[in-house]
Amino acid sequence: MNRFDEEEQNILDSFEKGEWQSVKDEGRVKTLQSYAKATMAENQQVTLNLSSLDLGAIKAIALKKGISHENLISNILHDYVVSSSSNQL
Template sequence: MTKLNQEEQEIFDSYENDEWNSVKTSERITQLQSYAKATLAKDKNITLRLSSLDLEALQAKAIEEGIPYQTLISSILHKYVTGQLIDN
């Protein structure tokens, strides 16, 4: 299991203690679906030059994850620009 930081552990404990209440309404679901569509929309193409070694390594990682390598690259870039990419 991944080690949680203090904030993550507090959220996890709160969830485990049934301190969360559902806000499931049709309006909220519609709102969240529109957010998801906007976030996941891939509406731009780019050309990117990589070394063959980096590309081969990305393709190997993508195979391990069971996803296309373009999806992996897109995910890594998204995590980087949103501050979610964690350096181990």
């Protein structure tokens, strides 16, 4: 019995074929690590009141990036928290 689903097996096969490359940029590594940690953290719902102009601008930016406006807002807040935390150390 295979312990991986199809997507996981494809990733493992790709890795075993040597198709993955190590990231050498330490800043990029830290950014990706923070994204991974945030992904694994338990999500909680928050309600925000935004001006229609701000929300419209956020939706336009999200559309250009190919993500939902909710994900963009979450990413913006996460980046702010990470940068604020590292500045306080």
